[in-house]
Amino acid sequence: MFQLDLKSRESIYEQIINQMKELIVSGVLKEDEKLPSVRELSKILTVNPNTVQKAYRELERQGYVYTVAGLGCFAASMKDVKRDEAAISQLTETLRSTLRQLTYLGFTKDETASLLEQVFREEQLKAEEMKKGSERA
Amino acid sequence: MFQLDLKSRESIYEQIINQMKELIVSGVLKEDEKLPSVRELSKILTVNPNTVQKAYRELERQGYVYTVAGLGCFAASMKDVKRDEAAISQLTETLRSTLRQLTYLGFTKDETASLLEQVFREEQLKAEEMKKGSERA
Amino acid sequence: MFQLDLKSRESIYEQIINQMKELIVSGVLKEDEKLPSVRELSKILTVNPNTVQKAYRELERQGYVYTVAGLGCFAASMKDVKRDEAAISQLTETLRSTLRQLTYLGFTKDETASLLEQVFREEQLKAEEMKKGSERA
Amino acid sequence: MFQLDLKSRESIYEQIINQMKELIVSGVLKEDEKLPSVRELSKILTVNPNTVQKAYRELERQGYVYTVAGLGCFAASMKDVKRDEAAISQLTETLRSTLRQLTYLGFTKDETASLLEQVFREEQLKAEEMKKGSERA
DNA sequence: GTGGTCTAGACCACT
DNA sequence: GTGGTCTAGACCACA
Numbered sequence: 001m002f003q004l005d006l007k008s009r010e011s012i013y014e015q016i017i018n019q020m021k022e023l024i025v026s027g028v029l030k031e032d033e034k035l036p037s038v039r040e041l042s043k044i045l046t047v048n049p050n051t052v053q054k055a056y057r058e059l060e061r062q063g064y065v066y067t068v069a070g071l072g073c074f075a076a077s078m079k080d081v082k083r084d085e086a087a088i089s090q091l092t093e094t095l096r097s098t099l100r101q102l103t104y105l106g107f108t109k110d111e112t113a114s115l116l117e118q119v120f121r122e123e124q125l126k127a128e129e130m131k132k133g134s135e136r137a
Numbered sequence: 138m139f140q141l142d143l144k145s146r147e148s149i150y151e152q153i154i155n156q157m158k159e160l161i162v163s164g165v166l167k168e169d170e171k172l173p174s175v176r177e178l179s180k181i182l183t184v185n186p187n188t189v190q191k192a193y194r195e196l197e198r199q200g201y202v203y204t205v206a207g208l209g210c211f212a213a214s215m216k217d218v219k220r221d222e223a224a225i226s227q228l229t230e231t232l233r234s235t236l237r238q239l240t241y242l243g244f245t246k247d248e249t250a251s252l253l254e255q256v257f258r259e260e261q262l263k264a265e266e267m268k269k270g271s272e273r274a
Numbered sequence: 275m276f277q278l279d280l281k282s283r284e285s286i287y288e289q290i291i292n293q294m295k296e297l298i299v300s301g302v303l304k305e306d307e308k309l310p311s312v313r314e315l316s317k318i319l320t321v322n323p324n325t326v327q328k329a330y331r332e333l334e335r336q337g338y339v340y341t342v343a344g345l346g347c348f349a350a351s352m353k354d355v356k357r358d359e360a361a362i363s364q365l366t367e368t369l370r371s372t373l374r375q376l377t378y379l380g381f382t383k384d385e386t387a388s389l390l391e392q393v394f395r396e397e398q399l400k401a402e403e404m405k406k407g408s409e410r411a
Numbered sequence: 412m413f414q415l416d417l418k419s420r421e422s423i424y425e426q427i428i429n430q431m432k433e434l435i436v437s438g439v440l441k442e443d444e445k446l447p448s449v450r451e452l453s454k455i456l457t458v459n460p461n462t463v464q465k466a467y468r469e470l471e472r473q474g475y476v477y478t479v480a481g482l483g484c485f486a487a488s489m490k491d492v493k494r495d496e497a498a499i500s501q502l503t504e505t506l507r508s509t510l511r512q513l514t515y516l517g518f519t520k521d522e523t524a525s526l527l528e529q530v531f532r533e534e535q536l537k538a539e540e541m542k543k544g545s546e547r548a
Numbered sequence: 549g550t551g552g553t554c555t556a557g558a559c560c561a562c563t
Numbered sequence: 564g565t566g567g568t569c570t571a572g573a574c575c576a577c578a
Contacts (some may be wrong), residue, residue: 061291070577083242104158181532185563295515322578370530481562
């Protein structure tokens with residue numbers, strides 16, 4: 001279910017956040033479906049509960065999940081996801097920076113465009129597979 | 138010449154690296170042209186010399202500049218820039234992740250594509266301006 | 275009759291307490307009228323009986339209801355409600371803190387005052403409606 | 412400088428957040444002025460560094476401070492404070508609930524209004540005193 | 549059982 | 564020195 005890479009530069013709690021977003025957005029976790037509890041997930045991933053907690057808290061702050069103390073953490077409606085300007089402008093800045101880096105490395109516009117196309121296709125395939133996987137289950 | 142943003146989440150030495158790359162790749166700094174010394178640049182930017190030092194070392198490692206002991210740091214030939222797979226695969230991973238984040242926020246494929254197109258154009262304009270600016274000088 | 279919001283940060287038993295107070299103070303529940311039993315209410319609200327139990331205990335402690343063993347829980351006379359200093363001082367502290375937070379967000383005195391006026395009016399309307407509703411019944 | 416109440420229902424990191432907001436909004440901490448470091452403040456308050464860190468992080472998220480890794484945490488411009496709807500609607504809800512509680516305790520509208528007036532005046536006086544205190548220093 | 553807070557350490561990257 | 568992340572425990576209130 002989860003793939004953590006301890007060697008990655010992405011911190012553990014960020015990896016948890018992103019993979020959980022993937023599950024929620026792709027619909028594997030339906031609205032109001034319960035997420036694994038903090039302790040449960042921490043055992044599965046052999047990570048400290050605090051690390052999972054940190055991820056869950058950030059997910060709640062961004063509107064992907066909601067929390068009921070004593071009951072657990074649940075997938076929110078996609079309508080509740082906060083599409084705030086700050087997040088978007090930050091992502092476009094990252095996008096800009098990444099594209100710039102690629103041109104520094106000598107990538108032509110065409111090379112970059114085809115790379116983009118490839119990434120797009122891969123993501124789409126991945127999303128479809130996740131959906132099928134959850135439907136089969 | 139340099140625009141440092143202390144409030145940015147990008148670390149200072151990364152900002153220096155990226156802006157120096159910009160200057161080299163765009164041709165503002167010609168091949169074999171001398172870069173400002175570590176001390177000089179650290180005074181201009183009012184940052185710690187160690188920070189500039191670190192940026193220069195990384196630029197050298199990536200082949201953007203070369204160092205001559207006792208003389209200073211010089212812009213390398215663009216042929217020397219290491220187009221190493223590691224850097225590229227890391228950048229594509231960042232790209233992939235960024236695009237994913239955008240879809241999480243509800244961006245459709247079209248919206249994302251047009252955002253990309255826009256970023257592309259902006260970067261191209263910026264590059265052209267820098268070129269003109271350095272030609273005028 | 276009851277509106278529980280699981281997504282709220284107010285705990286469930288607090289929501290029960292507050293809404294029951296509303297019913298008692300507004301007169302929808304007359305003096306000495308029987309409240310639904312713990313089991314009954316827990317089924318209606320689909321919450322844990324312990325949660326309802328806890329709410330009822332707290333309501334009794336504050337003097338809003340009284341319990342007769344074997345018979346159930348009844349609305350107390352409003353004279354019995356404990357207007358204890360502790361509760362009041364805590365509420366004023368909360369009030370103070372909330373108003374402070376608003377000024378932090380840049381609310382001017384006028385903005386805050388008009389917000390207060392609005393909240394006041396809404397609460398009054400709500401109280402009147404509840405009264406009418408119970409008189410019609 | 413700081414007054415922590417370990418017995419309070421308000422958690423430690425929330426107390427730190429609120430008191431720091433007070434200092435920033437009242438102008439005791441000027442724009443771009445450095446806050447005490449995480450470790451420093453944790454020693455002063457005899458609290459765990461993680462607790463202070465949690466507070467600082469939340470302050471940054473809300474726009475009251477900005478962080479430069481390796482340098483420290485600095486007071487942000489008041490323009491950067493995020494006046495987002497979520498925060499405001501939550502505060503009005505708290506306001507509503509508090510006023511309701513007061514009416515339950517038998518407070519008349521007049522009593523509540525005068526209480527409000529009093530809170531307002533106290534806050535204003537406090538703000539003026541803090542300002543004078545910091546000007547004297 | 550659940551999440552929320554807290555302590556007392558540790559290691560890392562950056563300035 | 565700075566903040567950022569993480570571990571390994573603990574205690575609390577709530578359901």
